[in-house]
Amino acid sequence: MKLNYTEQGSGPVIILIHGMFGSLSNLGMLARSLVDQCRVISVDLRNHGDSPHAQQMDLPSMATDIVELMDALNIPNATLIGHSLGGKIAMQVALNFPTKVNSLVVADIAPVIYSGGQNQALAALAAFSQLRVDSRSAADQVMSKYIEEAPTRAFLLKNLARDDQGNLGLKLNMASILDNYATTLVAAPSGDLYAGPTLFLKGENSAYIQDKHRPIIDQMFPQLYFEEVANAGHWLHAEQPRLVNSLITSFLMKNHLIKG
Numbered sequence: 001m002k003l004n005y006t007e008q009g010s011g012p013v014i015i016l017i018h019g020m021f022g023s024l025s026n027l028g029m030l031a032r033s034l035v036d037q038c039r040v041i042s043v044d045l046r047n048h049g050d051s052p053h054a055q056q057m058d059l060p061s062m063a064t065d066i067v068e069l070m071d072a073l074n075i076p077n078a079t080l081i082g083h084s085l086g087g088k089i090a091m092q093v094a095l096n097f098p099t100k101v102n103s104l105v106v107a108d109i110a111p112v113i114y115s116g117g118q119n120q121a122l123a124a125l126a127a128f129s130q131l132r133v134d135s136r137s138a139a140d141q142v143m144s145k146y147i148e149e150a151p152t153r154a155f156l157l158k159n160l161a162r163d164d165q166g167n168l169g170l171k172l173n174m175a176s177i178l179d180n181y182a183t184t185l186v187a188a189p190s191g192d193l194y195a196g197p198t199l200f201l202k203g204e205n206s207a208y209i210q211d212k213h214r215p216i217i218d219q220m221f222p223q224l225y226f227e228e229v230a231n232a233g234h235w236l237h238a239e240q241p242r243l244v245n246s247l248i249t250s251f252l253m254k255n256h257l258i259k260g
Contacts, residue, residue: 002052002068003051003066004024004049005024005042005043005069006041007040007041008040009036009038013039013041013079014079015042015043016040017080017082017087017089018044018045018048018082018085019085019086020121021118021125021172022048022084023044023159024049027083029241029245030081030237030245030248033248033249041075043066045085046062046173057176057177057185059088059089059092059184059189062089063093066080067093076100077102078101079101079104080093080103080104082105082109083107083109084108085109087106087109088109089189091106092190092191095189095190095192095193096191098195101194103197103255104198106198106199106201108202109209110200110216110217111213111220112216114186115186121156123146124143125156125159127146128142128143128170129169129174134166134168135168136168140153193219193221194221196223197254197255198223199224199226200224201229202227202229204229204233206233206234206236225254
């Protein structure tokens with residue numbers, strides 16, 4: 001599958017992979033912090049943003065999408081940085097195609113099976129996909145019945161686009177997401193261990209990475225760096241962008257992937 005992507009800068013290649021219900025703009029602040037030294041490629045995952053839709057939606061196929069993009073762009077290897085579902089996909093690439101990955105950064109997700117976690121967002125988007133609205137304020141009103149937090153609604157509403165009739169609809173392929181959410185999308189990445197440098201970032205207030213997950217993380221990623229981001233939840237890159245950017249930059253410098 002030919003993923004939609006943007007590219008900026010030059011130097012060592014870094015590929016940024018967003019999470020569920022996101023798009024390539026979500027890691028924009030991180031991209032801007034790296035662009036002076038790196039060739040930064042931001043992708044839309046399948047069924048997200050402006051990338052193609054497909055019914056199949058699982059970690060191996062989405063990891064293959066990343067590898068196919070690298071091959072199309074003649075990129076032999078890169079640093080992968082992924083948040084949430086994007087972190088799982090980045091891990092899957094590293095575990096299955098280790099020679100393609102110079103280093104790995106995983107933001108607030110573990111290589112384990114999850115039992116959901118974004119069910120409110122899923123319900124809101126599913127309900128919205130059945131309606132027709134003509135303004136963002138009307139869309140926000142629909143979302144507010146399911147989600148109280150305005151920042152979360154604003155994030156989800158970034159998926160809106162106008163159709164040929166001027167109605168607002170979702171870029172997301174909700175049919176596929178709904179079919180796969182509770183099965184393939186909550187699965188754990190699998191494969192051989194990845195021996196390259198790996199940074200895991202955990203939001204202090206997030207429960208996505210727990211103490212019980214550390215043994216499997218240590219086993220699968222033996223060259224592990226682990227950092228907790230203070231005063232941040234699951235959206236740590238948006239809540240504490242300067243700290244997250246600094247931790248990632250420091251990790252890349254320590255492993256001689258960018259200049260100090």
